[in-house]
Amino acid sequence: MAAKVSESIGKFGLALAVAGVVNSALYKVDAGHRAVIFDRVHGVQDIVVGEGTHCLIPWVQKPIIFDCRSRxxxxxxxxxxxxxxxxxxxxxTFFRPVASQLPRIFTSIGEDYDEWVLPSITTExxxxxxxxxxxxxxxxxxxxVSRQVSDDLTERAEFTEAVEAKQVAQQEAERARFVVEKAEQQKKAAIISAKGDSKAVELIANSLATAGDGLIELRKLEAAEDIAYQLSRSGNITYLPAGQSVLLQLPQ
Incomplete structure (x- = not known):
């Protein structure tokens, strides 16, 4: 009897967990509202979600609901x-957001866009x-007076939108110009680096051709001095047979 009770409790707990996961993956958009999805990986998505029940990825995506009715x-x-x-x-005044512009409104202003925009332009x-x-x-x-206020508000709102669009276009142009200039600088740096490597190889080849075996012997002496210095600092004592080269019989 106890085993059956425990099994029933376990199944009930599993059902509750599954129901909780399903509920967290669903959200509802009421009539007259629209939703914008914030993704923790990709940021604010460009799509605008309409009315109804929709799915999302729990813990990764979050819906931001906007009231698109005139208020x-x-x-x-x-x-x-x-x-x-x-x-x-x-x-x-009566206002409502343009549904297609909700991702941009949320990104640039926020959910309380009416608190930022309306008092500013209406007072002015x-x-x-x-x-x-x-x-x-x-x-x-x-x-x-009312008609004049309405006309001026409409004109000002359109002017503000045009200015914002122009600023966005200028920023995109500046970003593109920066990318091009960066690529040009990287190209020039690569050419200078390649020329430097080529010149270094040429100088080494000329030195070997001019100095002959003398330069090779000098490099051997420098290597032997470095090896002797490293051995002298080592905690272990190393013995070499009498007459054996410090270079350990490296090829001549």
Whole structure:
């Protein structure tokens, strides 16, 4: 009876472990959301995952879920009107990220992109538009003011995207130029090294041809001196037969 109970507990524990592994390999993307996959080996993947239940590699991949539905945001601003009146105005905007750009948004800005981007450009645009109207016109021409703010925000967002794209293109061009210059320098270094080796071989050949056996004998003496020095520093005592060459009868 005890053996059966233990066997049942063991099977139950194994089932729980398998279920835990399966659950960790699945993730869900709700309606109106999109996911970006961060891979610990390859970094942020370029694909954007749609709604539904999907698989991933546990401990290696992690889903980052983005809400792609339109959401409101209020930005309060205190600024001056055209007639130098202090105006306390609040801009209400609706925003959502472009789903195809989520990998780039996550890489360059992060999950809280709206906290970084929206307050910056909306405050700047709102102050710029308010200074074009008198305090009274901000009330009587509210529709015109709203349309002007919307147009300027759209233009500014497109301008910012164009500037970022230009910066990325410039960085890629600089990187390519660096790679080419590095290859050229390595090529020049290899040529100089080859010329140096060739010159060294030529000088050694000329020395042997000029000095004859004298240079060979000099090299033998230098080798014998080095061997004698190494033997004198050794802890073991080495004896050589009388009259035997220190070079141990190396070929002449």
């Amino acid at each position: 409101p945001r209020n930005v309060p601003v205190i600024t001056g009107s055209k007639d130098l009146q202090n105006v306390n105005i609040t801009l209400r 645009i709102l102050k710029s538009v308010v200074t074009r109207f008198d305090a009274g016109e901000l009330i009587t021409q509210r529709e015109l």
